[in-house]
Amino acid sequence: MPDGGKSIAELSVKGTIVRKLPRKLEVLEGENAAFCVEVEDDDMEIHWFKDNLKLHETHQTIIKSFGKTHILVFVNVAYQDSGVVTFVAGRSKTSSRLKVKAARHSPPTCPAGVKMNVDRPNGALLTWVPAPSSPSTTRSIFVVERQELGSQEWQKCFTSESATSTEVTGDSVPYEGDYRFRVCCINKYGRSGHVEFPKIVHLVPGPKICRHLQGCEVSEGAEAHFSIELSASMTGTWFLNSTQLQDGGRYAIRQSQTQHSLVVREIRSADNAAEVTFIANGVRDSAVLKVKQPPVMIVDPKDDVVMERYISEEIHLQCELSRSGGQVQWYKDGVEVEDGDGVQLTAEGPYRRLTIFCGAAEDSGEYVCNTEGDSVFFQLTVTEPPVRIISPEEAELELTHLASERLELSCEISQSDAPVRWYRDGLEVEEGPNLILEVDGAQRRLVIPISTVDDTGEYICDTEDDSVTFLVTVTGEAALQINQDTSQSLCWKSRCPAPAPR
Structure with missing residues (x-):
């Protein structure tokens, strides 16, 4: 009013933002600036802006929502992060001015x-x-x-x-x-x-170690040398595994001014990992004595081994070492073999064994048993087992047979699915009207339903790995009468085996 009177009213428009941002937020450099708002509904679409640029979450800008509450955090703010932060939810928005103040840095105060x-x-x-x-x-x-x-x-x-x-x-x-x-x-x-x-x-300074003890590794039977140098000349004492040593015998103890030395002769395997200690006035130092073990050698076999085994057999590759505690690695064709999948690696005393429980063709290859100082090679070939003739047991048989009767030559082989070939007088026979080749499991038969005198000859059943020879004689009617009179129709006689034709 002209006379100075006035009236003020405050207008509040109720929107979707229930809890607004503060008008201003002041933080120090290096601190975190956090803003929090609350809206009416959980599923509202919201956005954050800074100086009218939309914000997205980064490693320095954290944006989180928890139901109706929404949070914005600026991590480790710097002076240039000052600006206006705005939150928008639908048609409603709220803003806050962020002011980053430089921290006052000052050196510390005297203790x-x-x-x-x-x-x-x-x-x-x-x-x-x-x-x-x-x-x-x-x-x-x-x-x-x-x-x-x-x-x-x-x-x-x-x-x-x-x-x-x-x-x-x-x-x-x-x-x-x-x-x-x-x-x-x-x-x-x-x-x-x-x-x-x-x-x-x-x-007043005390004695110091100018050159420390150094551990050493020597072979069994050799000498071990230890030495230490101090800053002042003084008497010292040597210990081996807490036992004080005296000059003489296995031990030689010497002192020259500030230098002290110890020689241990005839090193034994029991000296391995022993602690050597030197003690003087205010000085103590230790080192470890290690004894080299001789390399693990392969005692047996001395030379490389060539092996042939059959499919489905259990195969053993074995080495004997010079020391029971020796370590070995097995390799097949350059790749290390591990326990499992049909292969077992065992160690019994000085023996190291690789076992293949059921050999297969793919198990063929070059196997190596390797130690730190030695190795031996096994050249393994795994093949199909030979096909043998189980019966008849004789390699050559004589058979006398009557003409016009059925002639049957039979043999049993070791593998039921293996092929055989039949030969007569050196020529491979083929099936025909009066010659039948039968297969019955492991049985192989050559059958002539009606034999004649012309069927006389040498018959061979061949498996490529084994063979049996039948010397067949077919007689006429007179022979039939003689055979009937003597009650003898077949005659078997062992002879030397004849080579199978190829």
């Missing part, structure tokens, strides 16, 4: 309450406390330095992030002398001032 306790011999205890005003959010470390009187150089001798005390001894300084100490605090923004400890301490 306080420094004290030095010099009541202990050849040493001192240094203590201090952090400055009360030191910020706790910034990582900082304490640094203790020493200076020898008469020198202008300070040298770092102790650092710690949490400890507020340290003990300095004569062993920590290189030379005998009077030393002063000081402490400061360092963080990533700088260094505090130094605070010097109030007293001076006289320190």
Whole structure:
């Protein structure tokens, strides 16, 4: 009103956003900036914007929804992340201004309450406390330095992030002398001032190891040499597995100024992994003695082996080693063989065995039994077993038969599915009206239903691996009468086997 009177009203338009963003959010650099809103419904389509650019989730921008609540987080913000953040849900939106403030960085404050306790011999205890005003959010470390009187150089001798005390001894300084100490605090923004400890301490360095003991590996029966060099000449003692050693016998102990040496003669297998220790005034050092084992050799077989085995047989490849504890690897055609799938690898004392339970053609190949120092080769060939004639057992038979009767020559073979060939007088026979070739399981038969005198001859049943010969004589009617009178119709006689025709 002209006289200064006024009236104010506030208009609120109810939308889909139930909980709005704050008008302004201020965070420090390096912190996380989090925004949270709440809407009416769970399934609303929402969007986040910053300076009118749509936001998508990245490793520094986290966007999450939990039912009606939606959250936006900027991780590890920097000054340039300042801007306007907007949340949109349908026709409603809410905005907040993000302001990133630069963090104030300052170097740490000097430690306080420094004290030095010099009541202990050849040493001192240094203590201090952090400055009360030191910020706790910034990582900082304490640094203790020493200076020898008469020198202008300070040298770092102790650092710690949490400890507020340290003990300095004569062993920590290189030379005998009077030393002063000081402490400061360092963080990533700088260094505090130094605070010097109030007293001076006289320190004498103790002996040091200039050259440490070195472990050695020697063969059985050889000598093992150990040596150590100290910073000062002094007497020392040698130990083997906690047993003190004396010069003489297997052991030779020598000292030359600051150098000490030990020789162990006639090394035994029991000396393997023994600990050799040297102890002097304030000095202790150890090393390990290892005894080389002789290489594992293959005692049997000495030479490579050529083997032939049959399909379905159990096959064994075996080696005898020079030492029961030796390790071997088996290879087939250059590929290592492992236990399982019909193959078993076993070790019994010095013996190493590869077993194939049921040999197959694909098991043929070059097998190698290999140790660290030796190897032997097995050339294995797995083939079909030979086809043998089981019966008749004689390789050559004589048979006298009557003409006009059925003539049957029969043999049984070792494999029911193997082929055979029949020959007569050196020529392979073929089936015809008066000659039948029968197959019945493992039985093979040559049948002449009505035999004649012309069927006399040498018949052979051949399996390529074995054969049987039948010497057949077919007689006429007179022979029939004689055979009837003598009650003898067949005559079998063993003769030397005849070679099968090919």
